[in-house]
Amino acid sequence: MAARNEDLEPETGRDLCRVRRDEERRGYRKDILTNNLSERDAVFICIRCQGILRKVCISIDGGELFCSSCKKENEQTIPNIHVSNMVLSFKCSCPLMVRGCRWLGIIEGCEDHLDTCGYVLETCKLRCGVVLQRDELKVHEKEKCPQRIVECKH
DSSP, rough: OEEEEETOOOGGGGGGGOOOOTSSOEEEEEEGGGOOOOOOGGGGTTTTOBBBSSEEEEEETTTTTEGGEEEEOOEEEEEEEEHHHHHSSSSSTTTTGTTTOOOEEEEEHHHHHHTTTTTTTEOOSSSOOEEHHHHHHIIIIIIIIITTOOOOOO
């Protein structure tokens, strides 16, 4: 069923992996992991955004790990590629599993998957105001949109 923009908002697929979609490049959401983090895995949680570490930095002063985008201005850090690579290999599911997506992979592939995932919400390109899942939108734009171009039968 088609919905107007007042009901749903279009999504940027890559943002769905992140803790806060309104801020660029925050940590990954914990609920996309296929295995729960144990207490010993707490080291993989950003101390600032509370998401799973993304592009990991370590502070020179205190040795704390956090996402590179959570770094404070003028804070001295160095990248931690080893921890970043460990996080990228964590098994995860699509953040849109609740809508029916069955994709399983690793965090490294999640954002790329979301570029093509049929469950991401998008706005009709023909500007009718409808927001639908990407897979449903193809049919809408071709067959149902009131703004589509139809061939005159007369």
